[in-house]
Structure formats: structure tokens, C-alpha cells
Amino acid sequence: QVQLVESGGGLVQAGGSLRLSCAASGSTFNNYTVAWFRQAPGKEREFVAAASWSGQLYVGDSMKGRFAISRDNAKNTVYLQTNTLKPEDTAVYYCAARSSVRIVILSRFYDSWGQGTQVTVSP
Numbered sequence: 001q002v003q004l005v006e007s008g009g010g011l012v013q014a015g016g017s018l019r020l021s022c023a024a025s026g027s028t029f030n031n032y033t034v035a036w037f038r039q040a041p042g043k044e045r046e047f048v049a050a051a052s053w054s055g056q057l058y059v060g061d062s063m064k065g066r067f068a069i070s071r072d073n074a075k076n077t078v079y080l081q082t083n084t085l086k087p088e089d090t091a092v093y094y095c096a097a098r099s100s101v102r103i104v105i106l107s108r109f110y111d112s113w114g115q116g117t118q119v120t121v122s123p
Contacts, residue, residue, distance in 0.1 A: 009117030022095030
């Protein structure tokens, strides 16, 4: 399995931006689809975006236009650029991987998870 480590979270004011990184190790990164999920206190884990090893990119409908996902296979890293952040974007952001080229939005289909990075957006 691949090991994942997120970074880049923090405290930002509404309207600000953060770039989250998900660094992978331990397996052939190019064989994995990597996704970002988030979970706010008291809420279910929510799909944010995903990048397949074939280059397909997908951002969840509620985040389109504000968030973007990219992937650098040479660096074994997937990035989530978050812009125009809102207080409701406050959550722990997790990256996850599955050994398939298909992008799916359900968390149960992902086998490897990082520890998460906290994003807090103040009003």
C-alpha cells in the first residue's frame, strides 16, 4: 500500500487561499488514483476532488470554481488548491488513494489514508 502525508493546512480568513499537498511513498504512485476528502465536526466525510493516474481530474460540484486538483507524478504529490475559502470549508482534509484508474467519490473505495490536515477559515 501507499503511505500518504498531508500538509499545507492552517488558519486563513474568509476569501483567502491555501494549497494542500499530499505526498505519497512506499509504492508505485503512478498506479493510484488519489482523492481529497474533508470532514467537519459532526458531519460525514465529504468528497472534494480526485486525480487519476491517467491524468483525469475531477472536482466535486459544490467546490467547482473555487478548488482545483493537480498531480505531479515526478514528485509523487497531489495538490489541492483552495481559493475563496468560506467558513463552511472548515474541516480536516484527508487524502486517500486507490489502486485503480477510476475516480469514485465514495470513501469506502479508497484503501490508503493520510492523517489529515486541519483547515480553519475565520469569518
